[in-house]
Amino acid sequence: MPLTLIKAAFDRAIGKAVAADLPTTPELKSHYDVVIVGGGGHGLATAYYLANYHGITNVAVLEKAYLGSGNTARNTAVIRSNYLTPEGVEFYRASVDLFQDLSYELDFNMMYSERGQLTLAHTDANLRSFRQRCAVNQHFGGRTEMISPDEIRHLVPSLNMHPGHYPVLGGLWHIEGATARHDAVAWGYARGASRAGVELHQLTEVRDVLVESGRVVGVATDRGRVGAGCVIQAVAGHSSVLAGYAGFKLPITTYPLQAMVTQPVKPFLDPLVSSPSLHCYVQQTSRGEIVIGGGSDPYPLYNTRATLGLKEQLVANAVELFPRMGELRTLRQWAGLTDMTPDYSPVMGLSPVENYYLDAGWGTWGFKATPIAGKLMAELVAGDGGVPRLMQPFSLERFRSLNLVNEMGATAASH
Amino acid sequence: MKQILCPMNGLRDIDEFVYGGVVRDMPDTAHCSDEDWSEYLFLMDNTAGLVREWWLHSPSGYWFIAERDTVSDVISATFDPSLFFTWAAAEHTQANSDD
Numbered sequence: 001m002p003l004t005l006i007k008a009a010f011d012r013a014i015g016k017a018v019a020a021d022l023p024t025t026p027e028l029k030s031h032y033d034v035v036i037v038g039g040g041g042h043g044l045a046t047a048y049y050l051a052n053y054h055g056i057t058n059v060a061v062l063e064k065a066y067l068g069s070g071n072t073a074r075n076t077a078v079i080r081s082n083y084l085t086p087e088g089v090e091f092y093r094a095s096v097d098l099f100q101d102l103s104y105e106l107d108f109n110m111m112y113s114e115r116g117q118l119t120l121a122h123t124d125a126n127l128r129s130f131r132q133r134c135a136v137n138q139h140f141g142g143r144t145e146m147i148s149p150d151e152i153r154h155l156v157p158s159l160n161m162h163p164g165h166y167p168v169l170g171g172l173w174h175i176e177g178a179t180a181r182h183d184a185v186a187w188g189y190a191r192g193a194s195r196a197g198v199e200l201h202q203l204t205e206v207r208d209v210l211v212e213s214g215r216v217v218g219v220a221t222d223r224g225r226v227g228a229g230c231v232i233q234a235v236a237g238h239s240s241v242l243a244g245y246a247g248f249k250l251p252i253t254t255y256p257l258q259a260m261v262t263q264p265v266k267p268f269l270d271p272l273v274s275s276p277s278l279h280c281y282v283q284q285t286s287r288g289e290i291v292i293g294g295g296s297d298p299y300p301l302y303n304t305r306a307t308l309g310l311k312e313q314l315v316a317n318a319v320e321l322f323p324r325m326g327e328l329r330t331l332r333q334w335a336g337l338t339d340m341t342p343d344y345s346p347v348m349g350l351s352p353v354e355n356y357y358l359d360a361g362w363g364t365w366g367f368k369a370t371p372i373a374g375k376l377m378a379e380l381v382a383g384d385g386g387v388p389r390l391m392q393p394f395s396l397e398r399f400r401s402l403n404l405v406n407e408m409g410a411t412a413a414s415h
Numbered sequence: 416m417k418q419i420l421c422p423m424n425g426l427r428d429i430d431e432f433v434y435g436g437v438v439r440d441m442p443d444t445a446h447c448s449d450e451d452w453s454e455y456l457f458l459m460d461n462t463a464g465l466v467r468e469w470w471l472h473s474p475s476g477y478w479f480i481a482e483r484d485t486v487s488d489v490i491s492a493t494f495d496p497s498l499f500f501t502w503a504a505a506e507h508t509q510a511n512s513d514d
Contacts, residue, residue, distance in 0.1 A: 240461035251457040254485075299434035302463045302486045309416055309430055342457055399457040400450060 021191045022067070025202050031227035032060045032199075034381060035219055037206045037242060038234035039063025040072040041182070041367065042359050044189035044200075045374020046232055046381075048106075051196035053375075054382035059198045061190075062221060064205035068186030071236045074304075074336030075367040076259050076293040077182045078272060078283070080117050082137050082144050082174040084129070084410040087393035088345060089140045091372060094390060096142075096176055098371035108188030110180040111286055117177025117272040118147075118155065122166035126276065129409050130172040143175040158268055163320035166277055177272050179283060185370055209246040215354040216246065230355035232377060237337030238302075239347075239360035248352045251399050252339045252361050255296035256303060258310050260333035262325065264288030273321065280317035282325075289331060292318045296338050296364065304335040338363045343404040344411040348373065348394045349380060349387045357381060358396060365411055417488075421472045422479050422495045435469030437462075438480060438499070465491070467499075 034050060036043045039061045050056040063069070079099050081092035103110045121127045130146060137144035149161060152171050161168045194200055201223075208220040209231065218227040233242045243250045265288050274281035279295045294314045297307070311333060319326045340363045341347060347361035359377050362369070376391045387395065393405050417429040437460065442451045463486050470481050470493075480499050482492040
């Protein structure tokens with residue numbers, strides 16, 4: 001009997017080896033058609049769309065740590081499109097559309113959860129700007145409406161209607177607001193890209209960008225030099241550093257953003273709730289933890305350290321919104337690096353270096369743009385040199401021509 | 416809490432200070448091109464490492480310069496801006512006399 005058991009155990013181990021979702025890192029080749037620097041959601045999505053929609057498979061994704069280890073794993077997983085400018089709303093709308101079908105597209109469960117996102121108005125000025133955002137959003141087919149304090153009370157019974165010294169005067173109710181498992185987004189795209197032939201190189205750090213007579217020819221990594229037909233940079237948190245290797249500056253300043261989660265509790269909070277005036281947003285994850293996020297740190301830094309002052313302020317405001325949360329304990333805290341631009345919009349597309357493409361300036365709005373950024377970056381690289389329409393407003397050139405896309409009011413701490 | 420050594424007020428909590436941006440030369444607004452101006456306005460070095468920055472001690476309204484590492488967040492020196500401008504002027508004279 002024991003012998004039979006042991007035999008069966010060995011049979012099972014030999015016969016049913018589980019195929020890994022992601023292959024181990026292969027040897028670096030000397031040249032690729034496309035090198036993508038950064039193995040986060042954006043880089044992996046770009047690789048996925050390049051390989052599966054444009055037939056470009058001689059692609060390497062270079063990641064200095066492990067896949068999805070940077071800001072893909074550090075954001076607070078908010079998906080929404082209720083921005084202020086027509087350019088912004090149209091862009092993020094397209095991203096929400098892709099997110100809604102992403103689990104099917106990638107055959108990978110994103111745990112996409114459409115909860116609705118509620119932004120609280122505490123002043124008349126808030127109400128005015130919300131009405132504008134509501135109208136722009138509806139114009140582009142978004143499901144967004146203004147709701148009254150009574151409706152808010154009904155929607156979120158646990159909310160304090162007088163948080164801090166602010167009254168709740170109304171709310172911007174974004175029905176399509178959603179959350180998803182951010183790691184799964186990176187993993188799903190990585191698996192889809194890898195199955196189509198893209199090489200994923202983890203623990204491969206880019207230390208220089210090789211440019212010859214104004215044109216990128218490859219990158220130098222800690223595993224040797226790699227030639228490239230073109231290079232895409234998708235390194236949120238280090239965009240300026242990489243662009244510096246390529247020899248140009250970006251309109252970016254890097255700030256940490258601190259967040260935290262509480263211990264898990266039974267579901268009591270369905271929508272994602274945000275208060276721009278209190279610089280605080282709160283949501284309950286599918287496993288019951290409360291995620292608390294706020295604005296970026298008050299001064300620039302390339303470091304994910306924690307500060308007690310900011311954490312105290314975050315918790316104080318979260319407890320003002322939901323007094324019952326005062327009984328909860330903090331489970332984890334962390335920080336991500338946000339590449340902030342002057343107009344709170346990304347910097348995408350062409351760069352001063354030929355065949356070197358930018359997917360940068362993702363500040364605090366990068367996760368929700370993952371699918372559309374990947375799709376458009378792939379179109380840009382695979383196309384005949386034209387910049388896709390939805391990407392055009394976000395060019396680096398806009399700072400020279402002063403055509404900024406100001407999303408400050410719709411971003412800040414309001415996601 | 417992290418503290419900053421203010422050249423005028425001594426060691427104070429960082430909450431009393433406001434970040435004021437990296438110290439850099441402003442182009443001559445009367446003569447520079449639109450391109451130079453937009454470059455000055457928007458394009459940043461965003462250095463990962465040692466930088467010189469403006470900081471304000473808010474309660475006393477006093478501006479000074481700090482040398483800070485933007486990776487380790489260590490502030491290695493703080494000084495009154497007059498010192499900086501004296502040095503800058505000296506460097507300028509030095510550079511001119513080298514020509």
